[in-house]
Amino acid sequence: MSRELVVHADREALVAETADRFARTVDAVLREQDECHVALTGGSVGTELLGALRGRSLDWSRIHCWWGDERFVPAADGDRNALQAREALLDHVDVPAANVHELPASDAGLDLDAAAQAATAELGDRVLDLVLLGMGPDAHVASLFPGHDGTDAQGVGVIAVRDSPKPPPERLSLTFDALNRARRVWLVVAGDDKASALALAMSTADRHEVPAAGVHGTRETRYLVDRAAASLLPDGMLD
Template structure:
C-alpha cells in the first residue's frame, strides 16, 4: 500500500491568488480540491479500500467534500441528465454545508438532483432523530432542489412496511432510469452514496454482527433492534451500497479512529471486521474523507512523501 501526500496550499499559492481574481466559480471550486490533503491509493490485499483523504481541519474536509460532490454531480448530469444521491444522517449533513454557499449554490444544477437516504430512522419527519429533517434543515431547504425529487420514507408505516415501500419507490425510478441499474448485481446503481461511520464501525444502519449484513435479496431492509436509538430503522443493504458508481465514507473525531483502522488497514484475517470494511464497490469508486483525529490510528509507516 502506498500513501501519497500532495503538499500544496491553495491559500498560499501565487497562482491561486490569480484564480481568485479572474477564474470562474466552477474553475475555482475544482482548483480548491488540490489543497493540503493526504491521499492513499490502496492496492494488493486491500485494493477495495479505495482512496483516503486526510484533512488538516474540518473546514478543509468540508471544502474538499463539496468539490467532490459538485464534480460528480456535473459529470452525472452531463452523462445521464440526472444525479441520484443517497444521504445518511449524523454529522454528515453538517459537513456538506458548503454546498449551500458560493460557488456551489450557483454552479450546481440542483434541478437535476434526486435525493434518497441510505438509511432512515422510523420516526416522524418532524422528529429530531429523523435523517430527513436533518438534511432538510441543513441542506435541502437552502438550495433549489425540486421537492418532488426528494424521496423520503413514508413515516406513517411500520419499519417493515416502510422498507418495502421505499424499495418499491426505488424500483419505479430504476424503471424510468432516474436511478441506473448495475449490470453486475441488478441492484440500483446510485451515482453517489454518502455514508458516515459510527465508533463501532457501522455504516447506514448496518450494525456489527447483525443479520442484515447477510441480506442479499432485498434492496432495502429494516431493523427493530438497533444498538443505537431509535431502535427501528430502514437501511440500504450491502449489495445496493456496493453497486453504486461512487461511495464516500466521511468520518471525523478520535472516537472513531480504531474503527477507521479496522476498516482500512490490512489488519489480518483474525481481526474484527466492522461493517464499514464490507463497503467494497464492485465497479464503483470508494473515497474516505477523514480528519486527522479519525485517521490517527492508521498505519502511518505506509506513508511516503
C-alpha cells in the same frame, strides 16, 4: 476495486473540501447523463457537509436525493436524517419535490416491515451515482451494525432494523447489495473517536463484524477523513 484514502488537516477542511469534491463529481456526472442520483448521510459531519453544499452552484433540478438510512420516527422528529437534510440544505435549493426520496416515517401509515418493502420497491434496482456514508465508533455504516442480521441481508434494497444498539431502536437501512452497486461510495469520517474503527475498516476485516469494511463503489471507494480519524493508521497507508 481499490480504495483511496484522503486525509484532511482538520474537520473544517474535511467538510469544505468534500463539498467541493461533491460539486465537481456531480457536475461531471451531469455532463454525461441527464440525472445524478445521490444518497445523503446524517450525523454531525454529514449535516455540516450538506450545509456547506448550499454555497455550491449545482443544477438541483437534475439531482435526486436518497438516504443510506433513516430513523423510523415521525416525519417531524428532529432525529430524522431527512429533516436534518432539509433544514441544512434541501429547503434552501431548487430541488423538485419529486427528486427527494425520503425513507418512510413512522407516521406514514406503514409498519416497519411494510415501510422497508415500500422503500425497496421505490429504489428498485437503481444504481446510485454517489453514496455518502458516515461511520460510527463501532464501524457501523448506514444502519448496518456489527453482528446484526442486517449485514446478511440479500436480494432486497432496504431492510427493517430492530433493536439498534444506537437509539432509536427501529430504523430503515440500505443493504450491502444496494450500497455496493453504487458507482461511487465515500465514507466521510472525522474525530479521534473513529480512529480505531477506521483502522479496522481499511483492513481485511469481515463486514459482519466491521460493516465499514464491506462497502465499496463499482468505480471508486474513497475514505475522506480528518487527521484525528487517521491517527491510528499505519504510516505506509498515509504516504
